[in-house]
Amino acid sequence: MKSDHKMRLAAYYNPTGHHVASWRHPRAEADAPTNIKHYVDIARTAERAKFDLIFLADGNAMREANMEALCRSVQFVAHFEPLTLLSALAMVTEKIGLVATASTSWNAPYHIARKFASLDHISGGRAGWNIVTSQQDAEARNFSQEHAYEHADRYDRAREVVKIVLGLWDSWDDDAFVCNKDSGIYFDPTKVHILNHKSERYRVRGPLNVPRPLQGYPLLVQAGGSNDGRETAAQFAEATFSPHLNISDAKEYYDDVKRRMVKYGRDPEHMKILPGLSVIVRSTEKEANADFELLQSFIHPMVAREILSTMLGEIDLSGYSFDEPLPDLPDNDSGHYVSILAMARKENLTIRQLGMRVAGARGKNVIKGTPDQVVDYMEEWFLKGACDGFTIMPPYIPGALDDFCELVVPELQRRGLFRTEYEGRTLREHLGIPRPASQYASRRSRAAE
């Protein structure tokens, strides 16, 4: 059991929410993707509720889908770039952590190091980097390539890029800048380090032209379920957003990743595992269910079929009627294929029914109910050691976020499961994850032994 025994909460924001038809909900802000006022409001909402951090996902392309489905959808179409957005939000918040996604496939390590270091200084030590490898060919095509890198290659690159970025963040010792007007010395020249990284893929000399981040390193975040993904998490990640749908899968992941940390000499407490949870909470179960049905009613059948196709592993369903059952399909190694097929056969669902079912959750863990029901659920996962807290994914924003903050957070606090005030100042302090020493500092102390 953790020492302070409190959950950590991340607020994962898609512009209008995580439900595929979120933007049509009366309590969603339809023009959210480039409405800065909307983001200011929802950042402050999460900070008032004492969330540990805000998290923004990202991709470097418009999502690929057939146009008839895409034009009814807001997810990954066009929206603020997350780093510029979080910098802006740093100025209208004081405590909450700010985690942006950046791809190790499509960003030069020098730029990643620089921008996150800068955000860390601007925000007073609240930056985090969600490390992703980018699986979409659509992204590759915006960077002069045809295809995303292969899975193993992607993770090899990710590990190398992380290593370079950490090295660049250590370019300057914490006390390198003396700024002494009398002596005229601006920095201590013995406290700057040239990285000189050289491999087949990258030659990066350094030093970084930003002082060492306030947090030492911005928080390292990751979300990857494969063996490579778990291994990378165990090696580097200080928080993970895991996608498990039930407590036993979540606990398997939790125990596995924390066990893997040991071989990298890491303390399992120094990673917070925060499974995603999409919550619809109302004072009665009936209202919560009705709200979910309202969201479902906004899904166009075309969108439902598109998502079903994708989740079955890019199987083309456009030739079939909406009101037929799913046809016999070739086998497929998509993670969702088996469970979706089982659901379809068991309940004898039409393509339309199955599509709506799948589209409403899209692989997320969705829970609807009263404040007590939601908190019971969260408490069980937490106390049984399936997580260190949750990544809250409001199905529509701001409405469902407001509900969570007004109804769930106070109950979590009442039960002593969540903070009532920020204890620290930096994101690492919120999460209880120590500030890393520079790799040069440990070399120095080893040399002195």
Add this chain to the structure above:
Amino acid sequence: MKSDHKMRLAAYYNPTGHHVASWRHPRAEADAPTNIKHYVDIARTAERAKFDLIFLADGNAMREANMEALCRSVQFVAHFEPLTLLSALAMVTEKIGLVATASTSWNAPYHIARKFASLDHISGGRAGWNIVTSQQDAEARNFSQEHAYEHADRYDRAREVVKIVLGLWDSWDDDAFVCNKDSGIYFDPTKVHILNHKSERYRVRGPLNVPRPLQGYPLLVQAGGSNDGRETAAQFAEATFSPHLNISDAKEYYDDVKRRMVKYGRDPEHMKILPGLSVIVRSTEKEANADFELLQSFIHPMVAREILSTMLGEIDLSGYSFDEPLPDLPDNDSGHYVSILAMARKENLTIRQLGMRVAGARGKNVIKGTPDQVVDYMEEWFLKGACDGFTIMPPYIPGALDDFCELVVPELQRRGLFRTEYEGRTLREHLGIPRPASQYASRRSRAAE
């Protein structure tokens, strides 16, 4: 003579100021490079004075110099990354334009397009891009290359990158996002455009995953004196920061660049030429001179000699005594070589004296005097058609910026040379430069003719 006959003013901020020893001045903020409060203050100061824009220079490396000189210096050592910084400043200002530098050599066009589009939305239409080609080998070495690209190649790349970025900004028509909750249509699929740019250097498919910038395109800014630089400016730039030291050179540049615009079908009014000007202003000439001498007294001889070496075209002077005259030197094609040599011979200066002289200005146009003297000078350049305004480069910050805003701006306003209130809302509106139509809009209207 321009229709509204008002100067435009840009505030060009180096963290602690443009004088090489700026940071040691009692009225400079020594820890400015990562002090966000300092930047908030100076952004608001420029906005109160109704400056058109703030400009941040940038490079992707620590400056290369010998360590004994470098460690006494703050310029291009370690500081905020400009785009993350300007996003933050967008939230604490309302009207002033925000121009950041980004290199066409070391940034993927998709990232440039995305980040500036995002900043333009965040700031309500106040973003500008200073297009630079990056001459330093030190930058190349942070991006897996040994050397900066050759001059002509750099400008070829710059033109191609600008073309791609403009194309990406046009990915979405201005009215593409209908966000109609009733019909369920989020965007009009006929209003998204796939760029599909293909060349030997770049293959960029698009569309950009950010809606068209509020200004159509963020303002395009450039500063390059060579023939290629002028040609690129004439083709694209809507503002230039030119570095001329006297009115006749400035006028030659002004007339030449505006003349070149015509062959690209552009209206010469649609570019504002803003020569750099470093101002020390005090109520008396004596005080102004004393303030400059104070700054000069802070320059370490090592720093002076380093800058002298650089400006003579990387000639090593470390073997000579500070108190000897300049030795006979091999010829050199650096832009400053001839004038510095002439100055040295004419006044028979020692290396120390010459170094201090050169280091105090570093190729900038420095003017010291009373408010009337400064405004007379600026008025003459403006009325004689040598410029459309100025890029003010405070020698130390915040002190010399405060002086300029308190003493010079009111006198400019009294003479009717500068605005007393912002007339518009966007950076383009401040400068009187029209919002560009999408390239697809003009194709459509041509097709309809």
